[in-house]
Amino acid sequence: MRYLRSAIAAAAALLFSAAAHAEFPDKPVTLIVPFAAGGSNDILARHLGDGLSKIWGQPVVVNNMPGAGAAIGSAHVSKAAPDGYTLLIASVTFTMNPAVQPNLPFDPRKDFQPVAMLGQVPLVLVVGKALEAKTVQELVATAKKQELNYADSGLGTVNQFGAELFAQSAGITLTPVHYKGGSEAMTAVIGGHSDMFMSSMTQALPLIRGGQLRGLVVTGKERATVVPDIPTTDEAGIPGVDVQQWWGIMAPAGTPMDVVEKLNADINKVMSTEATKEFLARDAGRPTPMSVQEFSDLISAQLKKWPEVADKAGIKIE
Amino acid sequence: MELLDHLALGFSTALSFNNLFYAFLGSVLGTLIGVLPGLGPLATISMLLPFTFGLDPLEALIMLAGIYYGAAYGGSTTAILVNLPGETSSVVTVIDGHQMARQGRAGVALATAALGSFFAGCVGTFILAAFAAPLTQLAFSFGPAEYFSLMAMGLVGAVSLASGPLIKSIGMIVLGLLLGLVGTDVASGAMRYTFGLPQLWDGIDFVVIAVGIFAFGEVITSLERKEIRDALSSPITRLWPSWQDFKDMAPAVLRGSAIGSLVGVLPGAGLSLASFFAYSLEKKTSRTPERFGKGAIQGVAGPEAANNAAAQTAFIPTLTLGIPGSATMALMLGAMIVHNIQPGPQVMTTNPTLFWGLIASMWIGNLMLVILNLPLVGIWVKLLSVPFRVLFPAIILFCCIGVYSVQNSIFDIYLAAGFGLFGYVLHKLHCEPAPLMLGFVLGPMIEENFRRALVLSKGDFSVFVTRPISAVLLAITAILLIMVAIPAIRSRRQEAFEE
Structure with missing residues (x-):
């Protein structure tokens, strides 16, 4: 009986997610910016939101939830319904905070499904x-x-x-x-x-x-086009300074994979337009589209790397 | 005569019909929203920012500058009429401004604020146009040691904000310092007094405490005591300052403009400190210091002038370097970025029309505010005769909106309600909240800069006296301390003798 019930539940879930895939999104999507309006996260989120709403024919609502160094907005998304309608714009600090902040109100490893990489600088x-x-x-x-x-x-x-x-x-x-x-x-x-x-x-x-x-x-391997005469750390003979500011999109863990894949495809579409390239280039950034798997790998690698750097440098909250 | 060329370019740009219209629109919108209790300049600008996205860059910046001044002026109006400071600088305006309103001199107080602000705005704009480059250097000569000494001076000056017993104002300052500790410690990252609540990690916002203690506290107190309600609606004796009022306010406005222009240049600290310094100076130099706190016109004129002059010169680091000195300035820079203008040292050379046009518009915006607000004084004053069963719920509602808009956080509204009860208790104990607010604002900055200075000097305390600017500021602090202490000691000895 119990098996039957879970089988029905699984079938229903499949059916539901298939329907979701066909129609997603059929209502407005909320993009949470865990910082105040006017910052780089906010400006990029609004640019992305514009692009996505044109593709989807559905409004993308950008909602600023600043506070506690992104923890309040991130916690909000981690507890939202995992249906793809509530997304978070995260930045590199998402993978750094857990290295120094032991009591975050969410688990960055388990509570999120990485969706798409937007760009790096x-x-x-x-x-x-x-x-x-x-x-x-x-x-x-x-x-x-x-x-x-x-x-x-x-x-x-x-x-x-x-x-x-x-x-x-x-x-x-x-x-x-x-x-x-x-x-x-x-x-x-x-x-x-x-x-x-x-x-x-x-x-x-x-x-x-x-x-x-x-x-x-x-930092890194590639010179920035806006300051072409400044060498990279690799060229200067200091390899391994692999730190870039980046922005990416996260969904609550448990979001159906087909919704995640569709989001990834549409976001990459917006990020690879000429308009976006120009938009990011103003601040020396460049779009770096990734598949869901690539982005997930990057997140887990960085979540592992920063605690090591913090340990070595003695960065910790006293 | 480069300056004249620049100003000519600026005015020829700013005086176009479109730009005048947007300066006017900005001032009107800023005043209308800023005058709502609980909505300070920061909330007003962030609320109205999206309206400027469709304009061309200069129009948008001109409109935003108008909103900025309008909101600051609207904030003074609420400070005077309903005893609620919308931002740090109007905490001082409340002290004497609201007392004037209670004595039926609300119109005089508002006109004083408008005229003082306009004069200071002219001075500030001129300084911005003429001395932007050297003043930028002044901002850079302030390191952690200098900031520490400046704030130590401000803290000692805070004692003079209260007119009651010395021990009470010191107690309130200390309480303010403690409230300022809440949140993440910048030096160590440690959480202090956050009780495991992420909402407290960034500390308590100024607006939350101000709305709680001043607005909510005031409403609760007034509900309890009938005579206050009568006092507030006491007949308005006169709307316009008399000749004597003008003679009283003029020197205060001059001193306030000078202090404000200088202090406003310092990023981070300038805007909040300017009006406090001006108030302390007025009270210290006054021949009738006992009238301060009881509706002294100098207590409104000096700080209001200082505030507005500082608001102008605060644009110096923002415009010359693209480094914002306050959250409000950061929003202005954000607006420039949205309009595809990279803020920074190049703006002046690559975009001279925009730079000088904006500066000219600031002056025009200030002028418009005076023209706009002097006739409105009568209308604002009439607001006081609105029945309290209508006025109080409206004040509370707008305050809640204002508190919420700071961080989009419901938690902050509950917190403000808690501070409302606290404000009521303070009122019962006859403790004045202004020193508390200054302690709250200065506390975190003074601690951060103290520790930063010591990290940089590798633990050597002599850094505070070997750096010249810091040494001078500390010397002034010491003199102030003696001036505060002597009367207190003298009266103590007198008491002892009498016993």
Whole structure:
């Protein structure tokens, strides 16, 4: 009897998901931005929402749920019905938070189904007038002689992980100085109060162009087209600084796979248009479409990697 | 004469019919929404931001600047009329502004705020146009040590915000400091007083506490005591400032404009500190300090001028470098990005029409606000005669909307309700909330900068006195401390003698 019941349930679920696939979405889809309006997540979410609603003929409602460093919005999505109608725009910090924050109100490993990768942008290491280093090699040499510090936008942020990963790969030690946000951190580096900042490209770009900051190196393997003369960490002989700012879409765990696949296909469609490329290129970003499997692999690899970096660097909440 | 060329370019851009229209529209919308209790500039701008997406970039920025000033001015109106500060800076306006309203001088207070703000706005805009570059350098010369000393000075000055006994105002400051501790500690990442609630990880928002203690607390208190309701609707003696009022406010406005222009340049701290400094200065230099807290016109004129001057010069780091000094400025930058303008040092050279057009519009927006608001003073004052059974529910409703709009969080509304009860208790104990609010705002910043300065100096405390700006600020703090302490000690000794 019990078997029969579960068989019927399974059949019903299959039927339901098949129907869902045929019609998805047949009502408005909500895209949760776990940050305040106006930030990079928000602007990208609205761009994606526009594109998707044109494909689907259904509105995509972008809803800002800021707070607790993305934890409030993420927790909301983790508890939403797993039907594909409530999605989260996550960024690289999604895989970093669990490395430093033991009591998140959700489990980033089990509560989410990765859906699609949107795009990536490298970080750029900038220095101000506190340092004379013109190249990253000079910076590393200085750091071996004297104690240098880096500014970051808070404990366990992408700037700190980026700076620590850079330090570990270059074989140097840097002292973290925590600021309340990227703007404060950058002001401190321009003013010469802190030595360096592993910045998001978006924030640093105008100041590199204006000459207030010097960009020494971009993270990863590929040069950024907006600052083509800044070498990559790989070219500078510091391999392994594999940290990129990225944005992706997550659904609650248990969302039917055919809905996930359809979402992935449609999102990749929006992300590969010329308009999107132009949109991301403004901030040195590029679309990097992935299959569901590729994106899931990337998430689990990073969820494993950041705790190791944190351990080595001693990043932990005291 | 480069400046004149730039201003000519700016005004020729800003005076086009379209741009004038959007400056006007922005000011009107900003005032109308900002005047609703509980809705400060940040909430107003984020609410109205989407309306500007369809415009071209300059029109959108001009309209947003109008909304910004309108909302700030509307915030002062609610501060004066219903005792509710919409943002940090109007906490001080409440102290004497609302007292003036209770004495039937609401019109005078509103006109003072409008005229003082306009004058300061002109000064601030001129400074922004002429001295943007050197003032940017001033902002950069402030490191953690300097910020710490500046805020220590502000904290000692906070004592003068209350007119009651010294011990009570110190107690309120300490309480404010403690409330400021709630949330994630920036230096260590540790959660403090969050009781396992993710909603408290970022700390408590200013609006939540302000609405709770001031608005909700006030409503509860007024329900209990009939005479307050009568006092509020006391006959309006006069709508316009008298000649004597003008003579009283003019020096305060001048001092306020000077302080505000200078302090406003500092990212992060400027906007909140300007009006506090101005109030402390007015009270300290006044020959009749006992009138402060009881409706002194200088207590409205100085801080309002400082606030508006700071609102102008706060644009300096935002425009010259693309680094926002406050959440509101971050929204303005967000708007630029939406319009495909990369904020940063290049804006001035690559987009001179936009840059100078915006600056000229700021002045025009300020002018429009005065023209708009002086006739409206009479209407706002009439709001006070709305029956309380209508007014109170409306205030509570709008406050709830305002609190909710900060973070889209219902939790914040419950929290504000809790602070309402707290505000009622404070009222019963005759404790003034303004020092608490300043302690709350300064507490986290002072701690962060203190620890940051020590990390940078590798634990060497001498950094606070070896850096010149920091040393001067600490010296002023010490003098202030002595000035506060001496009368207290003297009166204590007197008591001892009498016994």
